[in-house]
Amino acid sequence: MRKFMNLLKKEIKELLNVQLIVSLLFTLSLFYFMGILVQGEKEKMAAPQEVAILDLDGSSVAQGLAQGLSSANFHLNKLEEKSKEEAIEKARGSGASLLVVIPSGFGEAVSSFQSPEIETYYFIRGVSISSTGASGVLKMVIAAMNDYLSSSFLKDKVPGVDPERLKNPLKNRDFVVVKDRIEEGSPAEVINFLMSQSTFIPIILMLIIIYSSQMVISAVAMEKENKTLETLLTCPINRNYIVVTKMLSSGLVGLLTAGIYMIGLRNYMGEFGRAPTSGQLTPVVERLGLVFTPEGYFFLGVSLFFAILCGLALAVILGVLAKDLKSAQSLVMPITLLVLIPYFLTMFSDFNSLSFPLKILIWAIPFSHPFLATQNILLANYPPVLYGILYMFTVFAILVLLAARIFSSDRVLTMKLQLRRKGLMGIRM
Amino acid sequence: MDTVLKVKGLKKNYGSLQALKGISFEIQTGEIFALIGPNGAGKSTALRIIATLLSPAEGEVEVLGFNLRKEPEKIRERISYLPEEAGAYRNQRGIEYLKFMATFYAPEPQVAAEYVKRGTEVADLGERLYDRVGTYSKGMVRKLLLARALMTRPLLAILDEPTSGLDVINSLEIRQIIREYVKQGTTVLLSSHNMLEIEFLSDRVALIDKGVILDSGTPRELKEKYSADNLEEVFRRAVR
Numbered sequence: 221m222r223k224f225m226n227l228l229k230k231e232i233k234e235l236l237n238v239q240l241i242v243s244l245l246f247t248l249s250l251f252y253f254m255g256i257l258v259q260g261e262k263e264k265m266a267a268p269q270e271v272a273i274l275d276l277d278g279s280s281v282a283q284g285l286a287q288g289l290s291s292a293n294f295h296l297n298k299l300e301e302k303s304k305e306e307a308i309e310k311a312r313g314s315g316a317s318l319l320v321v322i323p324s325g326f327g328e329a330v331s332s333f334q335s336p337e338i339e340t341y342y343f344i345r346g347v348s349i350s351s352t353g354a355s356g357v358l359k360m361v362i363a364a365m366n367d368y369l370s371s372s373f374l375k376d377k378v379p380g381v382d383p384e385r386l387k388n389p390l391k392n393r394d395f396v397v398v399k400d401r402i403e404e405g406s407p408a409e410v411i412n413f414l415m416s417q418s419t420f421i422p423i424i425l426m427l428i429i430i431y432s433s434q435m436v437i438s439a440v441a442m443e444k445e446n447k448t449l450e451t452l453l454t455c456p457i458n459r460n461y462i463v464v465t466k467m468l469s470s471g472l473v474g475l476l477t478a479g480i481y482m483i484g485l486r487n488y489m490g491e492f493g494r495a496p497t498s499g500q501l502t503p504v505v506e507r508l509g510l511v512f513t514p515e516g517y518f519f520l521g522v523s524l525f526f527a528i529l530c531g532l533a534l535a536v537i538l539g540v541l542a543k544d545l546k547s548a549q550s551l552v553m554p555i556t557l558l559v560l561i562p563y564f565l566t567m568f569s570d571f572n573s574l575s576f577p578l579k580i581l582i583w584a585i586p587f588s589h590p591f592l593a594t595q596n597i598l599l600a601n602y603p604p605v606l607y608g609i610l611y612m613f614t615v616f617a618i619l620v621l622l623a624a625r626i627f628s629s630d631r632v633l634t635m636k637l638q639l640r641r642k643g644l645m646g647i648r649m
Numbered sequence: 650m651d652t653v654l655k656v657k658g659l660k661k662n663y664g665s666l667q668a669l670k671g672i673s674f675e676i677q678t679g680e681i682f683a684l685i686g687p688n689g690a691g692k693s694t695a696l697r698i699i700a701t702l703l704s705p706a707e708g709e710v711e712v713l714g715f716n717l718r719k720e721p722e723k724i725r726e727r728i729s730y731l732p733e734e735a736g737a738y739r740n741q742r743g744i745e746y747l748k749f750m751a752t753f754y755a756p757e758p759q760v761a762a763e764y765v766k767r768g769t770e771v772a773d774l775g776e777r778l779y780d781r782v783g784t785y786s787k788g789m790v791r792k793l794l795l796a797r798a799l800m801t802r803p804l805l806a807i808l809d810e811p812t813s814g815l816d817v818i819n820s821l822e823i824r825q826i827i828r829e830y831v832k833q834g835t836t837v838l839l840s841s842h843n844m845l846e847i848e849f850l851s852d853r854v855a856l857i858d859k860g861v862i863l864d865s866g867t868p869r870e871l872k873e874k875y876s877a878d879n880l881e882e883v884f885r886r887a888v889r
Contacts, residue, residue: 226752230738237740447736451794454700455753456726630703634663 224461231469234442235435240473244480251484268295271361272316274307279327281372288368289320289361308341317343320361330369338365398508398599405504413505414595422566422591426559427481428528429587432474433535433555439466440539441548450633459627463620466539467532474528509600516597519605523593526612530586531555533619540626540635562588583608586615651678653805653836654699659708661694661860668694670860671708676805676838676853681831683847684840685880686857692840693733693809695857699838700730700807713804726754729803733810733840735794739783743774743793746782747800754801768800771826787814795823799830806830808839812846824850844880854880856887863887 271294275282290296297316301307304321311319319341329336340361374383395402396410443449452462505511512520534555542548562585565574571582571592582588589608596605626632654676661669669691676682684692697703699710701721710717712724737746747768748761755761772778772793782790791814798806811827812820827850831837841847847854848868855865864871864887868880875886 223753226749230741230749234738234740446739447732447734448738450697450702450732451730451735451750451797453702454725454728454730455750456722457753458722633702 223457224465227457227461227465228469231439231465232473234439235469235473240477244477248480248484269318270295270297270316272297272299272307272311272314272319273322274299274301274304274319275322276304276324277322277326278324281327281330281369282322284372285322285365285368289364294361294364304339311341312343315345317345318361319343330372333373396504396508398510401508403504403507405507409504410508410510413510414598422563422594424478425524425527425587425590426563427478428471428474428524429531429559430552430556431477432470432528433531433538434552435470435473436466436532436535437539437542437548437551438545439470440536441542441545441551444542445544453627453632460624463536463623463627466536467529470535471528471532510598512597519602519609520590520593520597522609523590523605523612526609526616527587527590529616530612530619531559533616533623536623537619537626540623540632558585559587561585562591566591583611586612652676653678653680653713654682654838655709655711656695656699657709659695659698659710660706661691661698661703662706668860669698669705672855672857672860672862673708674855674862674865676836678836679831679834680852681827681837681839681850683851683854684838684857685842685844685847685854685884686840687842690857691860692842692857696730696807696809696838696840697732700728701725702730727803728805728807729798729801730807731794731798731809731811733813737782737785737790737793737797740781742781743772743778743785743789744769746793747772747778747797750797751800764800767802768796770796771799772796773822788816788819791815792819792823795826799826799835802830802833803835806835806837808837810841810843811839812841812843820846844884848880856884858884858888 271289273286273289273296275286275298286296286298297314299307299310299319301310307319307321321339321341323337323339326336326338370387371383374381374386378386393404394406395404396407398410440449443452453459535552538551538554539548542551562582565571565578565582566588571579574582582592589605589612593605593608596602626635652675654674656675657673658671659669659673660667660671672691672695674682684695686692694703698705699712699717701717701724705717713727715723715727717724737743738749741749744765747765751761751764751768755764769778772795774789774792777785777789778793782793785793791812795808795811798808806827808827812823815823824846827837827839839847839850851868853865853867854871856863856871864874864883866874871880871883872878875883877883877886
């Protein structure tokens with residue numbers, strides 16, 4: 221055990237070097253400052269929007285319209301200019317992003333059921349989040365004005381009836397059915413929740429697998445490049461220790477790195493889980509039982525754990541093929557691809573709707589299973605999760621045996637990936 | 650005298666290239682035995698097989714009574730190997746490297762501390778031993794690696810080109826250290842293409858070329874046999 225710990229300590233120290241720590245701190249602070257910036261812009265967007273308004277009509281209808289905008293949480297800046305041109309100049313100088321011009325004769329046109337025209341001027345001064353968000357304000361202003369006007373019409377023509385009932389005579393109730401449960405609620409809420417859950421976890425998984433694999437491959441390649449592997453292999457250490465400590469240290473450092481990236485990402489996104497659309501538990505989601513139970517967390521953890529182990533074991537074998545650190549960089553590609561394929565496929569399509577050959581392909585890739593597990597666990601569909609874990613365990617066992625076999629033979633020194641002419645790749649033993 | 654190493658009919662192939670074509674030799678306790686020959690003669694391959702790094706295609710190797718194929722772990726506990734192109738971990742300090750390696754050989758921490766103390770003396774790097782290996786010159790790395798190889802007082806030290814990359818003064822020091830360790834009970838198998846060095850250092854020599862041992866004996870025996878003034882001349886005549 222002393223030898224194992226000695227080796228593990230050295231592996232962790234090799235990986236957790238100053239360069240990595242500096243880059244992690246840099247990333248963390250970058251995300252933090254980006255988060256502050258984004259948060260500031262979001263607050264600006266959430267604040268009541270300032271709308272400049274020029275009323276050239278002066279009718280009661282036009283005044284009512286302005287009042288309607290005020291009550292719809294717009295901060296109105298009434299301009300007293302005599303012409304449209306002067307108002308545009310004034311608004312341009314004031315920093316307002318939207319100017320609404322109510323032409324003369326507007327009230328009369330409304331009263332005679334013609335379609336009156338109002339003019340809106342949107343001032344583009346930049347492309348920040350808040351300024352792009354402000355373009356949506358334009359639609360909201362028009363909608364608020366239309367709503368006010370149509371309600372006014374209806375009140376005049378059909379007094380005593382709520383205009384809302386006339387505008388939306390049809391009422392509906394949404395129900396969501398999941399397995400044997402039927403609950404009233406918005407399907408969009410449920411879908412958004414499921415999507416957010418199956419996006420967040422795969423991102424963590426993807427980061428851990430790619431980082432850790434890269435570290436293992438680099439660790440083995442570095443031993444080869446620095447000519448330290450031969451000495452290590454002649455030391456009285458169980459060679460399986462070399463394989464396991466490389467995997468374990470990379471897994472731990474990969475976990476730490478991914479954790480720091482996720483904290484940074486969380487800071488950046490800031491709003492994770494605040495709005496119902498981005499993953500917060502809503503009553504309908506809770507009533508449908510779409511929550512992670514302790515049992516669900518356990519299975520998801522096991523699934524993630526075995527996917528990481530498969531990645532690490534595969535990386536050890538790929539690391540042996542590397543001649544030096546430079547060639548090690550390109551050897552991460554197969555693992556990255558194997559992670560990205562299920563990541564994108566499960567993100568943009570439903571696994572159950574895929575064709576049979578594609579399903580087999582996704583199933584054969586060990587990294588697919590945690591991606592699929594998240595949704596299956598939420599839907600209490602456990603058998604596929606268990607089969608996935610069993611499959612990953614089998615793949616891991618085969619890969620570890622293969623890695624141990626390579627390390628206990630002279631293949632660890634003689635195996636090399638060669639780029640032959642015509643771009644063909646081959647393994648030289 | 651006990652036999653430390655027995656090599657019989659050793660063969661090794663790299664694809665279609667036959668690197669060793671059935672070499673045989675024995676080394677007795679307290680001997681310095683050298684394999685000499687040009688680059689590509691098969692010296693390093695033979696040493697790497699005996700050091701348990703490569704597996705032989707054919708033949709038998711017995712180190713300190715242990716069969717190479719059956720008990721490589723037991724052999725590793727008793728030998729140390731210095732590869733020709735070895736390196737140390739660049740992020741470790743010299744002293745950390747010695748401690749790291751000593752832990753694998755020592756049964757307990759006190760013994761490891763003794764190894765490190767001995768290694769520090771052999772390396773003779775002074776305060777530089779506390780600097781990172783990445784800042785060392787090639788010669789300093791070589792001295793550190795030799796210290797690592799000898800600090801455990803192995804029963805068999807396998808040294809591939811031990812003075813490779815060292816200047817004259819350092820080479821002389823290294824040879825002196827090797828001689829001292831042999832007096833204390835270590836047996837040495839080394840390889841070199843520097844035949845003058847071998848002549849000074851070795852008790853017995855085997856001439857190897859193209860995977861075949863051409864001849865073996867003490868430097869004096871070989872010089873007499875081939876009527877030569879030095880081992881370089883012996884080798885030239887043996888190849889003919």
